[in-house]
Amino acid sequence: MNTPEQISEQYFTAWEAGDFDTLSGLLADGVDFVGTLGRASGREECLRGLRGLGRIVEKIEVQARVANDTDVITWFNLHTIGAPPTPTANWSHVEDGQITRIRVTFDPRAILAQRDH
Template sequence: MTTTKSARELAEAYFTAWEAGDFETLRGVLAEDVDFAGTLGTASGVEEALAGLKGLGQVLEKIEVKVRVAEGDEAITWFDLHTSVAPPTPTANWMHIRDGKVARIRVTFDPRGLLAGFERQN
């Protein structure tokens, strides 16, 4: 018997895997043609999306979820992104689920702290 995860469960799996650096689990959550658009860039397809998540994962320390709201095939997660290069960054992530996978992701936050932190690293 195949069980399809809800939008809430997929969002939770996505963030848990990303925070743990478990990119194989993340790959299993994302649709092959996942479409990502965020403050720091865009990605088309699972390989580009994983590359972006791995890149930010290099400075990721913790994801502190404040609230997750899900309805039907949509989930929004509001969280503080804790990194080694910037103060915690309040972030909103919206996901659309199609055929049991994350197919579309939109992310927004104020990038100034992260950009300044990246600049200091260089």
């Protein structure tokens, strides 16, 4: 079984590539997501949110990843269409090889300004 750190790396690689089949396998059925731009409960709702934001994601530039036996914090620059890179923190909790909780925080103003144009 992969470590939480490896699962987190696979999550970001798949999201950046738009590989939602791989993402689906990394998320637990009951995954709970809370982020700056919304909430999602369950795998399908979480995937819908990732697909939505994925339409404007150009690149995910991971700066650092810190992990223990169940939790991973990833600090990255989120590059989106028309906005400067957005520093972002993502905390993921992993149980039995799948992500069960995700919390994300960033300043959304530049992304929202581009969306409104």
